[in-house]
Amino acid sequence: MRAVVYTESGDSSVLELVEREAPEPGPGEVRVRIVRAGVNPTDWKFRAGGMGKLAFPEIVPGQDGAGDVDAVGPGVTDLAVGDRVWTMLAQHTRPGGTAQELVVLPVANVAKLPDAASYDLGASLGVPAVTAHRALTTSEDGPDRLAPGALAGTTVLVAGGAGAVGNAAIQLARWAGATVISTVSSDEKAVLARAAGAQHVVNYRDGDTATAIRDLAPGGVDLVVEVAPAQNLRLDLGVIRPRATIAIYANNGGDEVTLSVRETFSTNARFQWVLLYTVGQEALRAAAEDVNAAVADGAYGVGDEHGLPLHHYPLERTAEAHAAVEDGAVGKVLIDL
Structure with a gap:
């Protein structure tokens, strides 16, 4: 699978597109095939070293994304293969974020995407x-x-x-x-x-x-x-x-x-x-449920009509996407997988 990684802190030039083996989900985990990944200020701040030294030898950036569950680990009952989902804090305690084709996450960091919601919207939820x-x-x-x-x-x-x-x-x-x-x-x-x-x-x-x-x-x-x-x-x-x-x-x-x-x-x-990162799982789950309810009600959206212009970049241009956010792009920067 394709993934964007960095192994040292620095500007967006430290990001590299590589091929990696697809990860397998363990107990209580699901694997998500990412369709769209969101880029947030925290992504470039982590990459630039603003949050301290790197927590892992190699890191895939990205907290937010949206896609489809394509494998489930033992004990997972709330999600199934084929479910459309969005992610929260994908890179917080793991080396693998959403700037890759497949990401494995605990079920607590994944929420179902309402039927009427686009992947663009799903990848724009998460941190914001x-x-x-x-x-x-x-x-x-x-x-x-x-x-x-x-x-x-x-x-x-x-x-x-x-x-x-x-x-x-x-x-x-x-x-x-x-x-x-x-x-x-x-x-x-x-x-x-x-x-x-x-x-x-x-x-x-x-x-x-x-x-x-x-x-x-x-x-x-x-x-x-x-x-x-x-x-x-x-x-x-x-x-x-x-x-x-x-x-x-x-x-x-x-x-x-x-x-x-x-x-x-x-x-x-x-x-x-x-x-x-420290609000706790109860607050994260409450937010996911309430945000999904707003989305399902048609009260939450993205794009110019909702005041949040979208800027799309392919995975191989993730460095440009990071630079755009760092330079203060108005709207939401997304990576297309």
Whole structure:
């Protein structure tokens, strides 16, 4: 089978297309024939050495993918050969991710793909959708699961609504009944955030962002899905209501934040850090179930019409796909197998 591998940290040039023997599933595992693989910022950050030294001598990148089960190991009863599926955290504790034709994974890292969903959509779930689900379900006064009406009466502020996680957060929050405000950096990105479902979009490069958000939510927002805390935390503290949650899932714009103790005390705010690798299996499974329900309801999609343009690369151009994500491609980068 064909696989893309790297054996040392570095830029995208360390990626190499090779032939490898097809792996066999063990107890509690399935083998998935990947049709489409997703590329996330974590993929190039792992490859570049930003997450520490390599965990294995040879690594196939890729957390997310979609395809068909083509073999099952002993004890597997929930999945069968021929099932269409999508993956979560495929490369987290294993050397083999989704940038290969066949990948073996524990059943806990695989979810059935709803009948109406494309492989493009399946490969775009994983990291973005599960991260967004976690960010939306950890509030003191909010739900721990998403469903229609679960966020009714809630105002959610999504920073960076044109990004993959921001897009997912908008779609899931709207499906669950929230009012969504999104901040963006351009008119073009505003179009994408609105296509995802945001009722209100604020260009933070035009005028006073805090005033614009407060005009839309005079009582303050209930929940912030934050991608750039170093840049936005003072803004967030200025627009939340008491007991709101600021869910932080990335460090865009800097690694350090400064908090005013008095200012933060006054909000009774909750800061929720979101990193999928340590959220636990219960949270991952809840997210997979709820995301699948949104997809089955037709409330979650990809492509221009859903505010998430798709960019396709063949497997042999995986290095270009990584470089595109690293360079800030707007939308979702996919690898076609």
